[in-house]
Structures are given as C-alpha cells and as structure tokens.
Amino acid sequence: MPAWGDAGEGADDEIPDLPARYESEPDVNGVKTITTYHTNDAGFKIKTVRTVKVAKRAIKVRKSVLARRKWAKFGDEAGKPAGYHGKGFTDAGITNLDANEQTLDMTPKARAAEENNESAQRAFEKMNIGTFEAWRPKNRDAGAQAAKEWAEANGIASRDDDAFGSMGGGGRGGDGGSSLAQLAAGAGGKSSYVPPSMRNADGSRNTELVGQRDDSCTVRVSNLSEDVKDADLRELFRRFGPIQRIYLAKDRETHQSRGFAFINFFNRDEAAKAIQTLNGHGYDHLILSVTWANPSGGGGGDGASASVAAPGPGDRLARGDENRFEKHIYNPSIDRFRT
Amino acid sequence: MGPISRILVTRCVLDGETRRNGWARASPGDATMGKIRPIMVKGHERPLTMVKYNREGDLLFTCAKDHTPCVFYSDNGERIGTYKGHCGTVWCIDINFSCDKLLTGSADNSVKLWEVQTGECLHTWKHTGSVRDVGFAMGDKEFLSVLDNIMGNVPTIFVWDLELHNLANHPDCPKTTILGHKSKIIRALWGPLNKHIYAAGDDAVIRLWDPKTEKLHLSSELVHGKRITDMQFSEDKCLLVTSCADHWVRLFDARTLQLLKAFNTERNINSAAISPRSDCPYVIAGGGQDAMAVTTTSSKQGKFEISFYDHCFGDELGSIGGHFGPVNTISFSPDGRSFASGGEDGYVRINHLDQAYFEAHKLKVEEAKA
Numbered sequence: 001m002p003a004w005g006d007a008g009e010g011a012d013d014e015i016p017d018l019p020a021r022y023e024s025e026p027d028v029n030g031v032k033t034i035t036t037y038h039t040n041d042a043g044f045k046i047k048t049v050r051t052v053k054v055a056k057r058a059i060k061v062r063k064s065v066l067a068r069r070k071w072a073k074f075g076d077e078a079g080k081p082a083g084y085h086g087k088g089f090t091d092a093g094i095t096n097l098d099a100n101e102q103t104l105d106m107t108p109k110a111r112a113a114e115e116n117n118e119s120a121q122r123a124f125e126k127m128n129i130g131t132f133e134a135w136r137p138k139n140r141d142a143g144a145q146a147a148k149e150w151a152e153a154n155g156i157a158s159r160d161d162d163a164f165g166s167m168g169g170g171g172r173g174g175d176g177g178s179s180l181a182q183l184a185a186g187a188g189g190k191s192s193y194v195p196p197s198m199r200n201a202d203g204s205r206n207t208e209l210v211g212q213r214d215d216s217c218t219v220r221v222s223n224l225s226e227d228v229k230d231a232d233l234r235e236l237f238r239r240f241g242p243i244q245r246i247y248l249a250k251d252r253e254t255h256q257s258r259g260f261a262f263i264n265f266f267n268r269d270e271a272a273k274a275i276q277t278l279n280g281h282g283y284d285h286l287i288l289s290v291t292w293a294n295p296s297g298g299g300g301g302d303g304a305s306a307s308v309a310a311p312g313p314g315d316r317l318a319r320g321d322e323n324r325f326e327k328h329i330y331n332p333s334i335d336r337f338r339t
Numbered sequence: 340m341g342p343i344s345r346i347l348v349t350r351c352v353l354d355g356e357t358r359r360n361g362w363a364r365a366s367p368g369d370a371t372m373g374k375i376r377p378i379m380v381k382g383h384e385r386p387l388t389m390v391k392y393n394r395e396g397d398l399l400f401t402c403a404k405d406h407t408p409c410v411f412y413s414d415n416g417e418r419i420g421t422y423k424g425h426c427g428t429v430w431c432i433d434i435n436f437s438c439d440k441l442l443t444g445s446a447d448n449s450v451k452l453w454e455v456q457t458g459e460c461l462h463t464w465k466h467t468g469s470v471r472d473v474g475f476a477m478g479d480k481e482f483l484s485v486l487d488n489i490m491g492n493v494p495t496i497f498v499w500d501l502e503l504h505n506l507a508n509h510p511d512c513p514k515t516t517i518l519g520h521k522s523k524i525i526r527a528l529w530g531p532l533n534k535h536i537y538a539a540g541d542d543a544v545i546r547l548w549d550p551k552t553e554k555l556h557l558s559s560e561l562v563h564g565k566r567i568t569d570m571q572f573s574e575d576k577c578l579l580v581t582s583c584a585d586h587w588v589r590l591f592d593a594r595t596l597q598l599l600k601a602f603n604t605e606r607n608i609n610s611a612a613i614s615p616r617s618d619c620p621y622v623i624a625g626g627g628q629d630a631m632a633v634t635t636t637s638s639k640q641g642k643f644e645i646s647f648y649d650h651c652f653g654d655e656l657g658s659i660g661g662h663f664g665p666v667n668t669i670s671f672s673p674d675g676r677s678f679a680s681g682g683e684d685g686y687v688r689i690n691h692l693d694q695a696y697f698e699a700h701k702l703k704v705e706e707a708k709a
Contacts, residue, residue, distance in 0.1 A: 064438065065397040069412070074458040075421030076407070084412050095416040096379045098661060102690070104373040105657030106699035108649070 018045065026054045217244070217271045218293035222260040224248075225284040229257075236283070237263050241270030262293055373695035377661055378416035380687040382409040387681025388430050389668045393438040396673040398455075400441065401687050402429035408443050410455065413672060413679065416689050422453050424460045427469070433482075435475045440503065442482055444470030450484050452506070462506045464499065468492040472526055476533045479503060481514070483536060483550075485527045494520040496527050496538055498550050517548045519555060526570040530593065537593075539581060541566040545596060559596040562589065568608060568626070574615035574673060580622055582611035588624045590650055600650045606642040610668045613650075616675035619700055620651040625666030625680055645669060645680055645690075652703065661688050 022035040034050045069084035090096055194204070221233070230248050237243055244264035250257055265271040271292075279290040385404035392399055392413060399413040406425045411418050427447030434441055434455070441453040446469035452462040464484070472485040482501050488494040497513035517536065524540035535547045535556055543563040547556040564585030571580050572593065579591040588611045590600040600622075608626035627643040643665055644658035664683035671678045677691040 062395055065395050068397060068438070068456075071419055071456055073418075073420055074456075075409075075423055077418050077420050085415065085417055087415050089415040089417045091417065094381055094418050095411075096381075098377045098379050098688070100661070102375045102377055102659045102661055103657070104375055104647070104659050104692070104696060106373065106647070106696060108652070108654035108656060108703075110654065 030054045215294045217265040217268045219263045219265065219271050219274055220260065220291050220293040221263060221278075222289045222291075223286050224257060224259045224261060224288070225286050226257050226259070227284060228261075233261055233263065236278070237265075237274055240265070240274040240277070242266050373693040375659060375690050375693055377659075378689040378691075379661075380411060380416045380418070380689065381685060382411065382418055382421075382687065383407075383685050385428075385685060386664070386683040387667050387685065387687060388428065389432050390670045390679045390681040390687055391432055391434060392670055392672050392679070393434045394436055394673060395438065398434075398438065399679055399687070399689065400432050400434055401679075401681060402432045402443060403681070403685070404428040406445070406447075408432055408441075410441075411687075411689075413677065413689060416687075420458045422451075422458050422460070424451060424463075425449070430470060431472045431485075433474045435479050436477065437479075440475075440479070442473040442475060444473040444484055446470075450482075462509060464511065471524060474527065474529055475501075476529050478533070481533070481550075483527055483529065484513075485524045485538070488523050493518055494522065494524045494540070496520075496524065496536060496548065498536075515550050515553055517550070517553050519548075520546065522566075525567060528570065528572060531576045537570065537572075537579065539567040539570045543567060543583070545570065545579070545581065545591070547596065557596055559591070559598075562598055563587075569610040569668070571610075571612050571670075573613040574671075574675075578613055580611045580613050582608040582624055582626065584608075588622055588648065590622060600653060602648045602650075602653075602655065604646060607665070609666060610680075612669050612671045612678065614671055614675050614678075615673055616697075619675055619697060620649060621656070621700075622648045622650050623669060623671070623678060624648070625662075625669045627662075627665035629665070643682070645678075649700065649703075651700070652707075656699075659690055662686065 018037045018039065021037075024033045026032040031051055031053050034052060036048045036050075038046055038048070040046050070082065072082040073080045088097070219237075224233075228248070230246050233246050233248060234243060237246075242265070244266055246261065246263055248257055248261040249259070263271075263274070265274070275290045275292065278288055281288050281290075380401075382401060383403035383405050387401060387403045390399060390401045397413055398419070399411045400408060401411070402408040406423075406427060406429060408422045408425075408429050409418055410420055410422075422441065422443065425443065425445040425447055427445045429443050429445045431444045432441065433443075439455050440461070441455050442450060443453065444450045448466045448468060448470070450464040450466065450470050450473055451460050452464075453460055466484065466486055468490045469487045470484050471487050473482060475482050476498075480501055482499055484497045484499065486492050486495040486497065496517040498515035498517070499513050500510065502509055517538075520538065520540060520542060522541040524538050526540070527536055527538040529535075530537055530547070533550065536550050537545060537547055539545045543566055545559045545562075545567070547558065548554070549556050563581065563583045564587070566584045567581050568584055569582045572578070573580070577593055578599070579593045579596075581589050581591070583589065584607065586604050586606060586608065588602045588604055588608060589598055590613075591597060592599055602622065602624070604624050604626070606626060607629060608624045610626065611622060611624040614621040614623070623645050625643075625645040643662040644660040645666060646658035647656040648654070649656055662680065662682035662684055664685075666680050666682050669678060669680040677689060679687055679689045681687045
C-alpha cells in the first residue's frame with residue numbers, strides 16, 4: 001500500500017519494486033516509526049524514516065451536552081446548518097474572534113509595583129556608580145562656558161562669573177541666571193527643547209548620553225535554542241557576576257527567540273570570565289558561542305581591561321571552530337536543560 | 340530517544356524550572372502572563388443586561404435591552420437561536436437545572452417561560468410593572484419574580500408555583516408575596532435548598548427572606564455604602580459576592596452574611612462573579628464609567644476592564660479589557676475555564692482562560708510556603 005500522500009501520483013506505479021510503507025506499533029512511550037520509500041527526480045530510491053509520538057487525549061463530554069450539540073437552529077438563526085460547528089467558528093454578522101489578544105497578568109499588583117521600584121532603584125544605583133559622576137562636572141563647566149560665551153556675544157554683560165558656576169552645582173542660583181543658562185545651552189544645540197531625560201543638572205543637553213551605550217561589558221551569546229528564555233539566561237550568567245541587562249532577540253510577530261542574546265555585565269572582568277567559561281559550551285543540545293558584543297574584540301578603549309579579555313575569546317577564535325568543538329567539555333551543573 | 344522525545348523532556352524540565360524559579364520575575368513571556376483570544380459575539384443591538392451559563396456550561400444565554408434573548412454555544416460563540424415574543428427590555432434570564440426551560444423577565448410587564456430547544460414561548464405571567472429578576476427554585480416546582488418600584492408599584496418579590504405539566508390552565512396568582520424592601524430590588528436569588536431568598540438592591544442591604552413565612556430572616560445593614568449593582572452566588576452557594584456603587588466588591592459567607600473580604604476597585608462596577616474552581620480562588624468584577632459620561636472620555640479612562648482579585652491572598656491581579664463601554668454583566672462558566680461578559684456596547688465577550696491562569700495560584704501557594 002503506498003503512502004497516503006503519494007496516492008495518485010503515479011510515480012510508485014512505474015517502479016514496482018519499492019517496498020511498501022511500514023508503520024511500527026507505538027512503543028511504551030507512544031513513539032512509532034513510519035518508513036516510506038519513494039523515488040526522487042534523479043531516479044534514486046529514497047527511504048524516509050519518521051518518528052512520531054502518538055498521544056490520545058480523552059475528553060469527557062456529558063450526554064446531554066452532546067445531544068445539545070446537534071440541535072437545530074431556531075428563531076433568527078432558523079435555516080442555518082444545524083449543530084455545533086467546532087472551535088474557531090465565525091459568523092461574520094455575529095460571532096468573531098477578537099483581533100487583539102488580551103493579556104492577563106496574574107502577578108499581584110502590589111508585587112508588580114515593588115518590582116518596578118526595584119528596577120528603578122537599580123538603575124539609579126548604576127547611575128551613581130559610574131556614569132553620573134563621570135559626566136556631570138565636565139558638562140556643567142562646558143554648559144557654563146557656553147552660556148558665558150553666548151551672553152558676551154549677545155551683549156548681555158555677565159555681571160559675575162560665579163552666577164554660572166553656582167547654578168549648575170545644584171543650588172538655586174536665581175531664576176534669571178538659570179534660564180539664561182538654558183537659553184545658552186539651547187542656542188548652542190540644534191533645538192531649544194531638551195527632554196528631561198537628556199538634561200544635565202543645569203538644564204543643558206547632555207550630549208554624551210546620546211547614542212551612548214557602554215558595550216565594553218556586553219557579551220553576545222548566539223546559537224541559543226528557541227526554548228531559552230530571559231530567565232534561563234539570567235540563571236546561566238548570574239554566576240559570573242551582577243547583570244545590568246539582558247536582551248534576548250525575539251521575532252516581532254511570533255515572539256520566538258531568534259537564537260542570540262546580549263548580556264550586559266557591570267564588570268568587564270566578569271564578562272570576560274563568562275566568555276571564557278561558556279564559549280563552546282553545550283546548552284540545550286546546542287553549542288553556545290559567546291563573544292564580546294562589539295566586533296573590535298571588546299575594545300572598550302582602555303588597555304588594562306583589553307588585556308584581561310585577550311586570553312578569553314581571542315585565542316579560541318584564532319584556533320578555529322573545529323578546535324572549539326573538541327575543547328567542549330560537558331558540565332552538567334551549567335546545563336539545566338539536561339538533568 | 341528520537342528528537343521528539345528529546346524536545347518533550349526539555350519542555351518538562353523547563354516547566355519544572357520556571358515553577359521553581361518562582362513567578363515573581365514577570366517578564367513578558369513568563370509563566371504568569373496569559374494570552375487570551377476572546378470571542379466577540381454581537382447578538383444584540385442594545386446594551387446587555389444579563390449573561391448566564393446553564394448548569395453544564397455548554398450554553399450561554401444572554402438578554403439585552405433589545406427584546407430578544409439569545410442562546411449560544413459557549414465554546415465557540417455560535418448562536419443557536421433567539422426567543423422572540425417580548426416587547427420591552429429583557430432584564431433577566433434564568434435556566435432550569437436540566438436546561439430545557441428558560442424564564443425571562445422583561446420591562447413589558449411580563450415573565451415568559453420558554454422551551455430552550457425550540458424557542459417556543461410556553462407561558463406568560465402578567466405583572467403590574469417591569470420585572471427585574473426571575474429565578475427557578477431548585478427542583479423546578481417554584482420560581483420567583485421581582486417587581487420594580489415603578490408605575491406606582493411597591494418593590495416586591497413574588498414566588499409562583501410552577502406546574503410544568505399543567506401549563507395550559509396554570510394558576511395565575513403568586514403563592515407568596517414578599518414586601519419589605521424600601522427601594523428597587525436589583526437581584527433576588529434562591530438560597531441553598533430553597534430555604535431562603537437572597538435579595539439586594541438600591542437600599543444597599545442584603546436581605547434573606549423565608550419564602551414560606553414571608554418573614555425577614557437576616558439582613559446585612561451598614562456594610563454597603565451605596566446601592567448594590569449585582570449579587571451572585573459561588574457555584575456551591577457558600578459564598579456570595581456583591582458589586583456595589585461605592586466601588587467595592589464584597590465577599591460574604593452566604594449562611595451568616597458575614598463579610599469575608601472586600602476589594603476596592605476604584606471605579607464603578609456593575610457586576611461581580613466568583614470563580615468556581617478551588618485552585619483558582621478568584622473574584623472578577625467589571626463595570627466602568629457611567630454610560631452617560633462615556634462619550635466624553637477615552638475608553639482607556641473609562642476602565643472598562645474586567646479585573647481579577649485573589650480572595651485567598653487578598654491580592655489585586657491583572658485585568659482583561661476589550662469592551663468599549665461599561666461592562667454590565669459578567670458570569671463564570673461552571674467549570675471555571677471561561678467567563679462571559681456583556682457590555683453597554685452590545686457585545687458579549689467569551690474569554691477562554693489559558694494555562695498560565697490555572698497555574699498561577701498554585702505557584703503562589705508554593706512560593707508562600709517556601
């Protein structure tokens with residue numbers, strides 16, 4: 001008996017010596033194999049073996065419900081085909097599936113608010129640690145300088161230079177002075193409006209923040225399986241140090257993982273350690289490729305950290321891919337997909 | 340082991356892990372987020388007044404301010420038929436235990452009894468005013484109807500004998516008349532074993548009446564701040580939930596009328612229902628801004644969502660939106676796997692809940708134990 005898919009094609013009739021389709025009985029796990037044979041365009045005989053899991057799902061339905069599913073339509077619906085027409089039934093006038101999916105979040109509201117606070121707190125701490133302190137004084141001086149220049153150019157006598165210096169320092173240097181500085185900063189930039197998120201302490205535009213994402217501690221992970229979720233990555237990378245942010249690339253429509261992710265660490269050494277340990281590591285039947293996120297080999301610009309990173313990805317990549325697979329040692333404590 | 344079994348194993352482990360990790364980390368795509376694709380049913384041209392499932396939960400009955408109640412397959416929202424005969428707003432609907440008879444009460448001053456399968460009107464009971472609620476007593480030997488306090492009527496609960504085999508010359512006067520409410524009665528329900536009738540309405544009091552003696556058995560004064568907009572039993576009739584115009588949903592012990600839990604919804608609510616599943620101890624409430632103010636504000640501000648409350652932990656959970664007018668009535672399917680809501684916008688929405696919904700409470704319990 002030919003496979004049902006091949007019936008009527010005629011190809012099987014021409015070569016009578018092809019073995020018949022064979023189906024094994026389901027084993028204890030309900031897995032059966034289906035073997036089919038056919039001849040391809042080039043005249044070769046092809047044997048296809050498919051493994052299929054057979055599962056039975058029993059749904060109990062009351063007799064009364066079954067009887068009601070055969071009811072004839074009545075009233076305004078009289079004349080329409082009798083009975084129940086299955087899930088996904090639509091009737092343009094009356095029954096439709098909502099085009100928008102609704103999301104029901106079962107997290108308690110109080111806890112959700114708490115989590116938001118936590119992440120805000122983390123963001124704030126992060127700001128205090130490095131970036132915030134780093135850019136503030138420099139820009140304040142620059143802003144003040146620009147304001148001074150603008151004021152001089154426009155013939156507004158700057159009565160005392162300290163006014164510009166003090167207002168940036170957080171003190172209320174007087175409303176007049178402050179708005180002057182803002183005007184000056186605006187005149188320097190392209191447009192006068194500065195969104196609050198981009199403002200310096202004195203209201204001028206913080207140019208350094210624009211487009212700046214510190215990639216020096218970012219690790220790129222690829223060859224991830226589709227089942228991997230954010231939480232799994234966090235679990236996997238947490239052991240190397242605190243994580244700023246995890247970005248798992250997902251398909252816009254299907255929301256399925258696209259197989260790569262970026263992990264921002266706080267610390268470059270920890271990122272390097274993660275690369276060293278996890279690159280070429282088996283995870284959910286795939287072998288991970290972990291590298292620095294920016295293509296220049298993790299060039300954050302400072303030589304000290306680059307030297308730390310060098311023994312990590314550099315030599316591995318240099319040795320080539322096949323080498324990497326040989327080096328791969330299975331460590332069950334890391335791969336929690338196989339228990 | 341073939342590739343398929345490998346995948347299966349992976350999935351199992353993954354599930355186990357998410358569970359252990361706890362559900363506090365609610366990133367999108369996490370176990371606590373459920374995706375629901377509701378069925379929108381437009382069987383009515385006017386605002387819905389009541390939606391109700393039958394006992395098995397396979398049929399959904401709806402009535403609205405147009406004059407024709409409808410019946411749907413609740414699984415897919417396919418309309419089976421309509422019940423033609425009323426000439427006024429149909430305020431209420433009730434299905435009997437065996438799901439072959441239907442009672443409707445209408446603003447055309449009548450209660451009608453229908454054959455569920457054919458849509459044939461079997462009998463009509465005339466009233467002196469519009470009928471706000473009807474209900475079969477357990478056993479189908481009696482039913483109650485509630486008379487509105489309009490056109491000079493006193494708000495009244497009538498109990499009628501129901502002789503289903505003698506409809507041709509059915510006695511047309513009520514067996515019992517319960518007076519005592521001061522203002523409009525919005526809901527009257529038969530208690531367990533038909534021992535009491537629970538009634539609630541605009542005077543913000545739940546009253547328990549004895550249908551035999553017509554006497555007041557119990558009442559809950561000073562609990563509700565404003566008029567009660569809806570009252571429903573849980574599946575086992577042990578709990579009673581009310582939605583109130585003071586924005587609170589309240590959960591009562593049905594036997595003693597003791598207040599068990601209360602949730603502030605911070606908006607007008609028109610209806611509330613209790614999930615029948617013990618592994619999902621939730622109360623849902625729906626409503627939103629008054630119909631009069633709807634056109635002047637965006638639908639986001641109107642708060643037309645149906646929100647979930649965990650009455651075991653006392654948490655407010657997420658909500659499901661979709662209606663673009665206030666939600667007038669909600670009802671849980673008896674198996675707790677879906678619920679239906681009817682809105683001022685004329686739509687009935689059937690929401691089949693997904694797996695994350697059923698697991699959320701178990702996860703929370705496990706986390707609380709740990």
